[in-house]
Amino acid sequence: MEEPRMTRTIAIIGGTGKEGKGLAFRWARFGHRVIIGSRQEAKAQAAAEEVNRLLGTSGQSVVGMANERAAQTGEIVVLTVPYAAHREMCEFIKPFVQGKIVIDVTVPLVPPKVTRVQMPPDGSATMEAQRILGENVQVVAAFQNISYEHLLHDEPIECDVLVCGGNKEAREVVLGLVKDAGLVGWNAGPTENAVVVEGLTSILIGLNKQFGVQSAGIRITGVPRPD
């Protein structure tokens, strides 16, 4: 018997892109209260309506808010912004996320060479977020390696989620949310390990290019799988 899972209020900042809508869909369907945040409230509401149409009558309705109110309202705040907006957005949400878990989905790609790992001076986007947000925020890296094409369409995703950063308790909460999204997650250790998880995305993009697909992923082997 599994114990019943807690439902939570999750704010997805910059959530009008594929990643944000895909995660919103999966979490709302599970029963979490999901807020999509955007710079423009109207854009956030349009994205929320799009997700609600896909949800039909299943799960919770998703709502759209301006980023500021979304970050204030969420118990857990998820960052899905392009890397170019990452630092600014961390500074913007800082006052609203103190004491919370922030899930950083950002991959610091440097166009045009997106298949080459190029980390920012802090070592990774996750470590940059942790430095800016301060020690009262648990920044946890997750979901960087997922092909978002499949998230919104409820297709099976053959890619595991490596979860690192924050303290162990914060990672456990995020591992629960990975499971609620229908994915398999693994505790990948401390925040210094985020360079691997973020950088792996460049290797997967390289494999996608080599094979002309959009589905390259990774799977952890050799340990008991929860699925």
Added chain:
Amino acid sequence: MEEPRMTRTIAIIGGTGKEGKGLAFRWARFGHRVIIGSRQEAKAQAAAEEVNRLLGTSGQSVVGMANERAAQTGEIVVLTVPYAAHREMCEFIKPFVQGKIVIDVTVPLVPPKVTRVQMPPDGSATMEAQRILGENVQVVAAFQNISYEHLLHDEPIECDVLVCGGNKEAREVVLGLVKDAGLVGWNAGPTENAVVVEGLTSILIGLNKQFGVQSAGIRITGVPRPD
């Protein structure tokens, strides 16, 4: 129909450990000429004899040499030294490997926190080797994520090999050697990506500790597998 594979002379520097003997066993069985190198010639010869006993009559016989002569003789030179000896060994082999491919298997673990990714100032062991050996050497990172327990015993290994660094031609040669060792390899891009491949080892060690096993690995999904 596959085309017949070239046989090569491969020198494994610091090859008396588990990694070195495991790779020697697999490559010699395929038909490559393998030299195990060690600081002490007698130790190298003892390791070679150990591998030859396991090989029985299959494949080529492995020979042992002092590191210097091994590095001179090998067409392809493989570095399997503990990270503490990495820089010194790169400087030592430098004159003998000009114009060659060097496969760097080193993971820059920093005991006691081996589950935390901690890269050297060059960014990775591979980039350190490339800087020291110079531009006439193609340094290719590979085999860092394999559980060496299984290599020597000819057990199936459920872990793929990410190959990065050097130029594309050098990576292709190394991908061939991965296949000859009975493993599945992937072109993981330029030398900057080695931080991911080396760092992944810390994440896998962490998973091994969490589950009390020695077999955690990764598998690439979502692209056509060669096996």
